Amino acid sequence: MEANTTMTYCTNGHPFDTAKSPTCPKCGARPAFGGFTATEPVGGGQPAGAGVPGATEPVGGGMPYAPVGGAAADNSDSFIETVTAGAAGTARDPVVGWLVCIKGPNYGEDFRIHAGYNYIGRATGDICIHGDDKISREGHAMIAYDSGETAFYFGPAGGRNLVKVNNKTVLNAVEIHAYDTISIGPNTTLLFIPLCGERFNWETEGKNG
Numbered sequence: 001m002e003a004n005t006t007m008t009y010c011t012n013g014h015p016f017d018t019a020k021s022p023t024c025p026k027c028g029a030r031p032a033f034g035g036f037t038a039t040e041p042v043g044g045g046q047p048a049g050a051g052v053p054g055a056t057e058p059v060g061g062g063m064p065y066a067p068v069g070g071a072a073a074d075n076s077d078s079f080i081e082t083v084t085a086g087a088a089g090t091a092r093d094p095v096v097g098w099l100v101c102i103k104g105p106n107y108g109e110d111f112r113i114h115a116g117y118n119y120i121g122r123a124t125g126d127i128c129i130h131g132d133d134k135i136s137r138e139g140h141a142m143i144a145y146d147s148g149e150t151a152f153y154f155g156p157a158g159g160r161n162l163v164k165v166n167n168k169t170v171l172n173a174v175e176i177h178a179y180d181t182i183s184i185g186p187n188t189t190l191l192f193i194p195l196c197g198e199r200f201n202w203e204t205e206g207k208n209g
Helices: 076-089
Strands: 007-009 015-017 095-103 110-114 116-121 141-146 151-156 163-165 174-176 181-184 188-194
Touching: 095 141, 110 116, 110 141, 141 181, 151 163, 151 188
Parallel strands: none
Antiparallel strands: 007 015, 095 110, 095 188, 116 141, 141 151, 151 174, 163 181, 181 188
């Protein structure tokens, strides 16, 4: 006797004869692919619904990748773009000198100076000196490097407490030189260390390539 090749199962697991009905007479679902029985979602449970596959596990188990604050998704391209953008965003202008804290809460720390204006504050700015409440949150003072003159300048920029160079109060920007001391308020003193000047300049021999 020849086997009945028209018998199959729908995607909900019900057996039926496709010669008599193109869909399952019990639930109306279509036949499972290739005549195989419906699959189960990972971990067992109910078979997949009509036309909807069961949940799958990520490779190696664990939770699927999901963006912060979002649902699980395949975000590999977005993730790569984010990392690349973050890496590019960390690029900075070449350092032209440093301020090194020799007195105050940041004793021993150094702060990079770049060409042009560098605004100094406690919380925001090009140079942030944390932990000293006598320094204004932003724009207390500024230090600048003029690459054309290869000269450095320092002065106040709106902070409440006075700033000094070599223990002398400055009310306007003054030129500073290697190993001058800069006081911002009564608690913090910085030592100025230049990189650029007559012996080295990024605009000339310091250029890459």
